[in-house]
Amino acid sequence: MNQISALNLELGVNTIIDPTAIIRGINGPAKRIKIGDNCYIGANVQIICDDFELGDYSKIQNNTTVHGYKPCKIGHNAWIGQFSIIDSIGGTTIGNNCGIGAHSQLWSHIKFGDMLEGCRFLSDSPLTIGNDVWFVGHCIVSPITAKDKSMALVGSVVTKDMEENCIYAGSPAKNISEKAGNQFSPVSVEDKLAIMQQHLKDWDGDQSSIRIVSNLEDVNLNQEDLTYFSVSDRKYTKRSSEQEISFMKYLLPEKAKFTPN
Incomplete structure (x- = not known):
């Protein structure tokens, strides 16, 4: 693939670039490029980074730019909208199941002013995004830490850390969870089982190799002809079968998200 230039390349199966x-x-x-299985990287995307990693079932839409000197790691099931910018000059880590809406900008540095002339602004620091974080769209994000399940509404300018399962909005973005609630509400394991069983029933595929369970401790993981989906920890036993891939694609992006055990 002429558009990929890397000394160490790991490219997953069923990935479209x-x-x-x-x-x-x-x-x-x-130095290192690792792209997982069943990913999509769209037209005119530029990934200019010496160490880049993208998890399974992740999508980077057209005209997005990822760049930086330090490693950039993006987890499984990511959705990165078109015309977005992800900067890794200070190092960027994005967890599993994260959404970055179109035209968003995630920054890990500030650099331009003439230091000889006395400019006071020159810095880079890590940008750390947890699991299930959602920047709805047109968001501008400074090098912060966004904890798991936090969310920034459209047009937010995020300059401070985001607390777990809180919703932010505005410029600068403020926590509005007292008024708007949280991104996630609790769902019992029993309810998750019922919901997933219904998804399996509604899916137009061969159900014989798919099992929905409460947790993986109760199953025989040596049964390699079966894929188990555990609702308690959102893990699945990755077998890469045709049925498993079809079911995963049916679940994503909004029905349910699972990561490999």
Whole structure:
């Protein structure tokens, strides 16, 4: 693949990369590029990073740019909307099941002013995004820590850390959870089982190799012809069967998200 230049390349199965996408390092081949299974990287995407990792079932939509000197790691089931920017000059880590809406900008540095002339603004620091974080769209994010399940509404300018399962809005973004509630409400294991059983029933596929369970401790993981989906910890036994991939694609992006055990 001529559009990928890397000294160490791991490219998953069933991954689609548009011919116009460019993936390379800052000054030549990247040191390490790892892209998981069943991913999609769209037209005119540029990933210019010496160390880049993207998890399974993740999608980077057209005209998005990822760049930076330090490692950029994006987890499983990510959705990154078109015309977004992810900067990793200070290092960027994005957890599993995260959504970055179109035209959003995630930054890990501030750099431009003339230091000789006395400019006071020159810094880079890690940008750390937890699991299930959602930047709805047109968000601008400074090098902060966004804890699991936090959410920033459309047009938010995020300059401070985001607390777990809280909703933020505005410029600068403020916590509005007291008025808006939280992104996630509690769901019991029993209810999750019932919901997933219904999803399995509604899915137009061969159900014989799919099992929905409360947790993986109660099953025989050596049964390699079966894929188990555990609702208590949102893990599944990755077998990469045709049925498993079809069911995962049916669940994503909004019905349910699971990551490999």
